[in-house]
Amino acid sequence: MKTIVKTIDPDNIDYKIIDEFGKMLSDGKTVIFPTETVYGLGANALNEDAASKIYTAKGRPSDNPLLVHVSEISQVYDIVEFVEDRAKLLMEKFWPGPLTIIFKKKPIIPDRTSGGLDTVAIRMPSDKVARKLISSAGVPIAAPSANISGRPSPTKAEHIISDMDGRVDGILIGGACNFGVESTIIDLSGDTPLVLRPGSITLEMLRDVLGNVEIDPSILNKDDNINAKAPGMKYKHYSPNADIFIVNSDDKTGAGTKKVADKINSLVNDNSKKGLKSAVLCLNKNKPLYNAIVYGLGETYEDVARNLFDVLIELDKDNIDIAYSESFEEVGVGVAIMNRLKKSAGYKIILAD
Numbered sequence: 001m002k003t004i005v006k007t008i009d010p011d012n013i014d015y016k017i018i019d020e021f022g023k024m025l026s027d028g029k030t031v032i033f034p035t036e037t038v039y040g041l042g043a044n045a046l047n048e049d050a051a052s053k054i055y056t057a058k059g060r061p062s063d064n065p066l067l068v069h070v071s072e073i074s075q076v077y078d079i080v081e082f083v084e085d086r087a088k089l090l091m092e093k094f095w096p097g098p099l100t101i102i103f104k105k106k107p108i109i110p111d112r113t114s115g116g117l118d119t120v121a122i123r124m125p126s127d128k129v130a131r132k133l134i135s136s137a138g139v140p141i142a143a144p145s146a147n148i149s150g151r152p153s154p155t156k157a158e159h160i161i162s163d164m165d166g167r168v169d170g171i172l173i174g175g176a177c178n179f180g181v182e183s184t185i186i187d188l189s190g191d192t193p194l195v196l197r198p199g200s201i202t203l204e205m206l207r208d209v210l211g212n213v214e215i216d217p218s219i220l221n222k223d224d225n226i227n228a229k230a231p232g233m234k235y236k237h238y239s240p241n242a243d244i245f246i247v248n249s250d251d252k253t254g255a256g257t258k259k260v261a262d263k264i265n266s267l268v269n270d271n272s273k274k275g276l277k278s279a280v281l282c283l284n285k286n287k288p289l290y291n292a293i294v295y296g297l298g299e300t301y302e303d304v305a306r307n308l309f310d311v312l313i314e315l316d317k318d319n320i321d322i323a324y325s326e327s328f329e330e331v332g333v334g335v336a337i338m339n340r341l342k343k344s345a346g347y348k349i350i351l352a353d
């Protein structure tokens, strides 16, 4: 398949390009486009055949439902049975932005899009290019992350083009993905709202609006994953070819950081004797502690969320065999970071104490 690739400047949008790609979408074709979280692989959410093309391009299991993107809140009412008050509050507070809400779907959403469920996951992205594109297409756009199924979600143009050129009809490159990890998913079907996938809209932020909010307990450890309420959370995910380990200390002081570094340095040393190339993922300030190839994840947890997937993809480009990551505290966006990191590590955690 010949893929049309174009770049658009989000600060000076070329509407000819938007309309060209919008028409591809309304014609039932597949287009990769930027969002504020990760790039999405989009197609018309109301068109069964178009939605099928997404599964083929990604190699995605067909029981894993697609996430639907809208450009305006009013579009939600066309595709869902009802919008309860808590959903209205969340849309008002967090849309446009990285929050996905699960609704009861209308029949207009085909089974192919909803993975056979009677619900549909919807979000309105804050990325301007994404919203203009959806609005030009004139239909809601189903778009999972634009990675081959199981691999880290891409946030950089070069990663998308190297993986997806030839698999989709169009690739629209835009500005930076500001948040990095994929959107928070919330399910309001029970009395207590449940976070099915943690993201940059944190539990704390959701509790400020709704009061009690819990996290789907089955995503917190490996053995329960099979029961995850968001089907995508149960699959092997975010996996580079490199073998990832998380190294943790119960001591959260500087002494704990030093213990983690000593442990990693000794593991790296053992590996190099075996001819294995190892690397370290850490906060930038800790880089000097390591005698190894080091990938700085940034200064803040927001930086780590933004950079994590890029770094995981880079490990493969650099032919790393084993990578050790520092651990992050599970508060705020740290919950989302650790969720993605644990999945990419296959839940392998080494205690440095």
Ligand code: TXA
Pocket (backbone or CB within 6 Å): 035, 037, 038, 039, 040, 041, 064, 065, 066, 067, 098, 100, 102, 114, 117, 119, 120, 121, 143, 144, 145, 146, 181, 182, 183, 184, 185, 196, 197, 229, 230, 231, 232, 233
């Ligand atoms: O930030 C994001 O959410 C990105 C960008 C492109 O918007 N999209 C994204 O889509 O991460 P995807 O398909 O990779 O992840 C959607 C997740 C999957 O785990 C899927 O199983 C879950 O949402 N999901 C979709 N529909 C659902 C539903 N009706 N009920 C429960 N989970 C659902």
Ligand code: MG
Pocket (backbone or CB within 6 Å): 144, 145, 153, 232
């Ligand atoms: Mg995904």
